[in-house]
Amino acid sequence: MALSGLQIYKLLPQTNCKECGFPTCLAFAMKLAQKGTELAKCPYVTDETRVALDAAAAPPIRLVTVGTGERAFAVGNETVLFRHEKTFVHQTALLVRVHDDDADLVEAAKLAAGYAVERVGMTLTLDGLVIENRSGAAATFAKAVAAVHEACPGAPLVLKSDDPAAIEGALGVVGAERPLIHAATAANWQAMAALATKHTCPLAIRADSLDGLAELSAQVTGAGVEDLVVDPATQGLRDGLALATLLRRLALKKNLRALGYPIIAFAGREAVEGEAVLATAAIAKYASIVVLDHIDPALFYPLITLRQNIYTDPQKPIQVEPKLYQVGVPTADSPLLITTNFSLTYFSVSGEVESSGKPCWLLVADADGQSVLTSWAAGKFDALKIAKTVKDSGVEQQLSHHKLIIPGHVASLSGECEEELPGWEIMVGPRDAVDIPSYLKTVWSPS
Amino acid sequence: MTLGATGDGGTRTSTVTVGGEATLPFLQFEGAMPLKPAVAAEIVDIYPEDWSPALLAVWGDEARDPAAWAAKAVAAGAELLALKLRGCHPDQGDHGPAEAVAAVKAVLGAVGVPLIVYGPGVADKDNEVLVAVAEATKGERIALANCTDKNYRTIVAGALGNGHVVVGQTPIDVNLAKQLNILISDMGLSLDRVLLDPTTGALGYGIEYSYSVMERLRLAALMGDSMTQQPMICTVGEESWRQKESRSPDGVPPEWGDFATRAVIWEIATAVTLLQSGADIVVLRHPAAIDRVKQAIDELMTGAVPEALAVSSPAV
Numbered sequence: 001m002a003l004s005g006l007q008i009y010k011l012l013p014q015t016n017c018k019e020c021g022f023p024t025c026l027a028f029a030m031k032l033a034q035k036g037t038e039l040a041k042c043p044y045v046t047d048e049t050r051v052a053l054d055a056a057a058a059p060p061i062r063l064v065t066v067g068t069g070e071r072a073f074a075v076g077n078e079t080v081l082f083r084h085e086k087t088f089v090h091q092t093a094l095l096v097r098v099h100d101d102d103a104d105l106v107e108a109a110k111l112a113a114g115y116a117v118e119r120v121g122m123t124l125t126l127d128g129l130v131i132e133n134r135s136g137a138a139a140t141f142a143k144a145v146a147a148v149h150e151a152c153p154g155a156p157l158v159l160k161s162d163d164p165a166a167i168e169g170a171l172g173v174v175g176a177e178r179p180l181i182h183a184a185t186a187a188n189w190q191a192m193a194a195l196a197t198k199h200t201c202p203l204a205i206r207a208d209s210l211d212g213l214a215e216l217s218a219q220v221t222g223a224g225v226e227d228l229v230v231d232p233a234t235q236g237l238r239d240g241l242a243l244a245t246l247l248r249r250l251a252l253k254k255n256l257r258a259l260g261y262p263i264i265a266f267a268g269r270e271a272v273e274g275e276a277v278l279a280t281a282a283i284a285k286y287a288s289i290v291v292l293d294h295i296d297p298a299l300f301y302p303l304i305t306l307r308q309n310i311y312t313d314p315q316k317p318i319q320v321e322p323k324l325y326q327v328g329v330p331t332a333d334s335p336l337l338i339t340t341n342f343s344l345t346y347f348s349v350s351g352e353v354e355s356s357g358k359p360c361w362l363l364v365a366d367a368d369g370q371s372v373l374t375s376w377a378a379g380k381f382d383a384l385k386i387a388k389t390v391k392d393s394g395v396e397q398q399l400s401h402h403k404l405i406i407p408g409h410v411a412s413l414s415g416e417c418e419e420e421l422p423g424w425e426i427m428v429g430p431r432d433a434v435d436i437p438s439y440l441k442t443v444w445s446p447s
Numbered sequence: 448m449t450l451g452a453t454g455d456g457g458t459r460t461s462t463v464t465v466g467g468e469a470t471l472p473f474l475q476f477e478g479a480m481p482l483k484p485a486v487a488a489e490i491v492d493i494y495p496e497d498w499s500p501a502l503l504a505v506w507g508d509e510a511r512d513p514a515a516w517a518a519k520a521v522a523a524g525a526e527l528l529a530l531k532l533r534g535c536h537p538d539q540g541d542h543g544p545a546e547a548v549a550a551v552k553a554v555l556g557a558v559g560v561p562l563i564v565y566g567p568g569v570a571d572k573d574n575e576v577l578v579a580v581a582e583a584t585k586g587e588r589i590a591l592a593n594c595t596d597k598n599y600r601t602i603v604a605g606a607l608g609n610g611h612v613v614v615g616q617t618p619i620d621v622n623l624a625k626q627l628n629i630l631i632s633d634m635g636l637s638l639d640r641v642l643l644d645p646t647t648g649a650l651g652y653g654i655e656y657s658y659s660v661m662e663r664l665r666l667a668a669l670m671g672d673s674m675t676q677q678p679m680i681c682t683v684g685e686e687s688w689r690q691k692e693s694r695s696p697d698g699v700p701p702e703w704g705d706f707a708t709r710a711v712i713w714e715i716a717t718a719v720t721l722l723q724s725g726a727d728i729v730v731l732r733h734p735a736a737i738d739r740v741k742q743a744i745d746e747l748m749t750g751a752v753p754e755a756l757a758v759s760s761p762a763v
Contacts (some may be wrong), residue, residue: 082659082662082663082666083655083658083659084659084662084663115702116702117700117702117703118700118702119651236746237473237743237746237747238473238475238746238747238748238749241473241474241723241747242473242474242475242476245471245474246476272708272712273708273711273712273715273735273739274739274742276712276715276716276719277715277719277739277740277742277743280715280716280719280720281719281723281743281747284658284719284720284723284724285723296704296705296708297701297702297703297704297705297709298703298704298705298706298708298709298712299704299708299712300702300704301692301702301703301704301709302650302651302692302709302712302713302716303716305650305651306650306651306654306716306720309650309651309654309655309658310655310658310720312655314655314659343653344648344653344656347652347653348653351652351689351690354689354691355497355689357497434568437538438537438538438569441538
């Protein structure tokens, strides 16, 4: 939590020596609070002050990077409890767990690491792999890690074993790839912390209580590890939600550094639907890393979609690409509707058109991602824009008719639109998307 | 608030009471959540031909008869039912009040759980059939839906005179929700007879808007704003099963995975997300989702991990 100018002033020598270039210590403090200068300009600042100011400047939830190169992912740095307060910033990393004693290990890892799906014009993927030392044998683990690393180059890894010897062996293979070590516990933290320090890797700490996590956090940071991930080791939905909420609140509202780290949650369950429940709950509330056990696209796709939805910046609505869309398989006689490129507007309209059962041409105008009413009020969805969109789209060649249905909210534009689009008939559609099906049924006719 | 009545004209054998939260959803370590959210099943008065093949297959021939469907839905675990009077829609049969009442009575006769009755969604027809239903079921404490800024006078009057409750629906906006509640309460319907439907966006289709508006409504309620303190209802089934992800077994990318699994997870994920942002009633469509979401609610309420959900060391 940032300090105020006055709080900083109290930590300064208060001698007004002017050597920093400012007339008084207070002026210097005020500038520091605005991040307009550097503490190093004060030659007399104490180490104590430096530590206090550094701590205050650090984000309440540390940003932790796992992996290296293009596919590395970063989690943490969150600043709010509710996305409507500002936005969530670093989306949940979705990982898949494989086991070192599984005969199909490499195949499973490849499926998960190679998964990619298109959604709203973006290619979405999973973020990496957890390799678990289920065999309990260090040699098996090192071999498995090497095999997965070779088969899935670049995929961020989590090395999961409570045995420091197994982790050490695996780090011998992928120590330079910045894998997340999972996990330091009360029983093994010294050895795990030493390994994390030696290889500059992030380290997960696991305990089943907040107190236990705070204590471990103090121990491993004391041993020099800075990049931590916390595993509250919960297995049920209720405790998982409670602990994740408490961790986020303690970090943000109480500025509790010891617990200000991203959370990892294991969602594995026997039934894929049960796993979906746990993973959904974890994405919706505060997990920065969610680990799945089922290798099933029918699970991946909904979760990747949910993550994209929850981590959308509420102040920057998702836009859809402004272009001509086909709903169903429209023909030359099918209706042509126009709307704006605010994603929710587009989805409402296309959803209703689809449920009407009537194939349509849906023209989406570039209105800066705003809804019909908002963009109309801002002058971004006017007759000129509508006419230009129609002309640029080339839709005219696709149609046997010259009829354009505009949203009911901009009924007042119909006259101007007819002027801008000579030869076209402008029809005023319903104000609400939900009334589109009955409109298409009762009002629309191509002739 | 309570739906369904067992006496004074009510013939239900069970009722559903929701609300009463003193904290954010399921955070019982810091405040009371005395009642668990309820799971409703959506049924329709006419055969819903355009529903996803996954739904039509699982409900079978029972979906051709509202009473049989109701019984099957209750057997599948539904704690209450949402009957949609689609047959009254001018384009889908244009049934009149008499047929609407007959369908509602058939369902009431077949099952003992409380009922939410949805009009066809066309303002004039909603008024006509919902008022007839309200009068014919006096004392049953059914929920009349939807009550919007366009028709609230008629619907609220129907609820007031016959001992029912209403579902007030507004489009994903805190202030519009409050405004409708003010209009409803100004007519004399007490606010413990109002369910709030903030409009549901399905996973992938605006769920983040519902999630955030519901969180804002619940936070305002906890701060003491009486016009946001109504239990919330989400039409999860209708929205999630409308999407291509739940309707199309073929002709979609293989990355979407197995159709049956994906479609049910789509509904489950939508429901679980909105339960976490404050839903008190979720209206679902698929029996597997009803089962799974009920288990999730039980687990969120009690912390117990049901045997079937126990953490395993799964094979991949």
